[in-house]
Amino acid sequence: MAALRTDRAGPGPRAHRHVVGDARQPGRRGRPGLAEPVRRPDIEELYHHRRLSLVRLALLLVDDLPTAEDVVQDAFTALFRRHGGRLASLDDPEAYLRTSVVNGARSVLRRRRTVRAHVPHAEGHAPAPEEDVLLHEDHREVLAALRTLTRRQREVLVLRYWSYLTEAEIAATLGLSRGAVKSTASRALDALGRRLEGLR
Template sequence: MDIGLLYHHRRLALIRLAVLLVDDLATAEDVVQDAFTALLRRHGHRLDELGEPEAYLRTSVVNASRSVLRRRRTARRAPLARERPCPPPEEYVLLREEHREVLGALGRLTRRQREVLVLRYWSHLTEAQIAQTLGLSRGTVKSTASRALAALARHLEADR
């Protein structure tokens, strides 16, 4: 498989995945671009020796998203008070209210719960693929998804 073809077919899906994990389109695009750059640097234009390049990229995107979130958490702990930038007004116009509610509730889940739900319901991955991407057992993925759905339901109910 050629990396250009892979980029053409999987870039948008990976950006969507990263957006749901880091909650910022520009950062998500950077994360995906960095994942493709690392893949190219490590394996060149031909990916014949790499068994599953899509799984490699998904794992890279999830790991890079975790790093972004860690850096953000560290920055928030800094003693300087920082104002949070307001999202652009068109962002809220584009999302229907129930989508905003779900995204808000998703943001209150733990990192692992959010990752599992995003990979399962947004990226449509199987439990085995999620386990491989996150480096977890299938049982952990299954129990995390169950707890995450219950927590998501509680958050949505509390908001109403």
């Protein structure tokens, strides 16, 4: 899974922790040992700092850059409509967005299966030129192998090795138990290893 972890142009999942500047007023001494208050990012900051990594996450799940961009845009739109621009009522906006992106990708894949069941099989997806910015040549074997996994296996591996989530975070995102996440990841890695070995 090293190819999933390399060459990340965007900020990491836990980057960009925003804090208020020194809360002490000029001429007044602050209390020693008190941490500065943490300020949550608003939706504009989240969009600026997290959009690219979320598009990459969606792209790994849906294999189509324009669709991945739509999924992420829909997630931000739903976030704004439900919680407003300041996000004061939301404890973890990034987790909300990840879950929205995964659910949006699932909806896309369900619609694709329905369409494919009723129309002749179309030619394979030809990557848009922009995908070269997001996915480099050394990723292609891994991506091809990922497409052979089940939806759940793929989601677990992408969230673990691309988004660097813990088992607990993956469980919360996918609505699974930690045990299910662990066993799914083990089976997925075994299947991925066999597939990559067969490509060599």
